[in-house]
Amino acid sequence: MPERSSDGTDGRRVTYLDYNATSPVDPRVAEEVMRFMVLEFGNSGSRTHVFGQAAKERVQLARTEVAAVLAADPSEVIFTSGATESNNLAILGLAEHGTKVGKTHIISTQIEHKAVLEPLEVLAARGFDVELIAPTAGGWVDPESIRAALRPDTLLVSTMAVNNETGVIQPLDDIADALLDIDALFHVDAAQSFGKVVEPLRNPRIDLIAVSGHKIGAPKGVGALLTRRRGYKRPPLKPLMFGGGQERGLRPGTLPVALIAGLGLASTLALKESDERHARALAVRGNIMDALAPLNPQYNGDIDRTIDTTLNFSVPGIDSEAAIVALKDVAAISNGSACTSQSYEPSHVLTAGGLDEARVAGALRLSWGYEQGYVPIDAVVARLRELVR
Known part of the structure; x- marks a missing residue:
C-alpha cells in the first residue's frame, strides 16, 4: 500500500497501520x-x-x-x-x-x-x-x-x-x-x-x-x-x-x-483472493514481530489465536500515548478502539483480561491490510527504543 501524508499538507509521509479502525477503499x-x-x-x-x-x-x-x-x-x-x-x-x-x-x-x-x-x-x-x-x-x-x-x-x-x-x-x-x-x-x-x-x-x-x-x-x-x-x-x-x-x-x-x-x-x-491475502498479511506480521523482538514486547492476547492482520503489544516503560505522538510522522497506529479513542480511557478489553494497569496503559495496536507494502518497522522500533524509561 502507498504511504500517505500525515495531514495532507506538509508532505511528510507516514505508513497507515490502523486498518482495524478503517481501511482504504480498494x-x-x-x-x-x-x-x-x-x-x-x-x-x-x-x-x-x-x-x-x-x-x-x-x-x-x-x-x-x-x-x-x-x-x-x-x-x-x-x-x-x-x-x-x-x-x-x-x-x-x-x-x-x-x-x-x-x-x-x-x-x-x-x-x-x-x-x-x-x-x-x-x-x-x-x-x-x-x-x-x-x-x-x-x-x-x-x-x-x-x-x-x-x-x-x-x-x-x-x-x-x-x-x-x-x-x-x-x-x-x-x-x-x-x-x-x-x-x-x-x-x-x-x-x-x-x-x-x-x-x-x-x-x-x-x-x-x-x-x-x-x-x-x-x-x-x-x-x-x-x-x-x-x-x-x-x-x-x-x-x-x-x-x-x-x-x-x-x-x-x-x-x-x-x-x-x-x-x-x-x-x-x-x-476470491483469500489465500493470497493471508500469505501477504502473514509476511508483514512476521517482519513486524522479528523487528520488535529486541524490545521484548508483551503481546496482549494469545498470539497463536490472533488474526494475521493485527498485533497488540506493550513494551515495559513505554506509555502508549507518548508512543503515538513520537511515531506520528512515521506510522499511524492506535492504542484501542477508534470508537472510544477521542476521550481515551483504559481499554475495557485488556482490563477484562486481567492485565495490570501499566501494561494496559502501554498497549499499542498495529493493524494492516492485505495490500500492505513497505512497513518502516525499523524506524518504529528506533522511536520506541528512545522512549523506554
Missing part, C-alpha cells in the same frame, strides 16, 4: 461505486423504468456476493449502514419477542465492542438480565463458561468473532456446539472478521451476523445483517425504524445502491 471497488453514483444512479425501488431495474439487479447481485462469503441464502442478507446498526438491530430487535415469550436472559462477553455493549445496557435498563462472561488471560472466551451460563430463559448469546483491539479470534465453532440443543439465538459481531476469517462464520448454528464494509476495502456507511433461517423460521426481529418497508420491513429507507455495490464487490474480492 480502487476496483471505488470504480464500481462511482459507476453506480454517476451512471447507474437509479433507485432500486423504482419499478417503472430501466434505471430502477439496473439498480435493483445490482442490489440483488450484492446480496448474493455477501451471502456467498457466509454460505447463506441471499434472501437472508439485510443491508444496513454498517456493523453498529446491524448489532443494534440484532439485539434491540429481539426485545419484543423476548418479553412476549418470557425469555429475558442474555449472555455476552466483557470484551465486546461498544456497538454491542451499549445496546445490551439499553435492554438491561428495560429489565433484561444481561450476563457478561470474562475472557481467559489469552483474550478469548471459554465456550464452557457460556455453556455454564445458559438457562431455560436465555434469549440470546452474543459474541464477537475477532476482537477489534487484540485481534484474538473467538472460538465460534465451539460456542455454536454448546448451543446445538438450545433454543437461544446466536448473534456474532463480525466487523473485524468478515471476509478475513471465512469458515467460522459459515457455521449454520449462527443465527445473526453483523457485517461492516469499510474494514475490507468497501466504503464507509454500508454493512449488512445476516438473518439466517433455522429450519424455515427467521430470527424474530422487529424493526427499529419505520417508513417504507424495504429490506423485508426491517430497515426502511432508500437503499444506497452505490455503497451496496461496493460492499458486494469487496466481498467477492475478499473471497
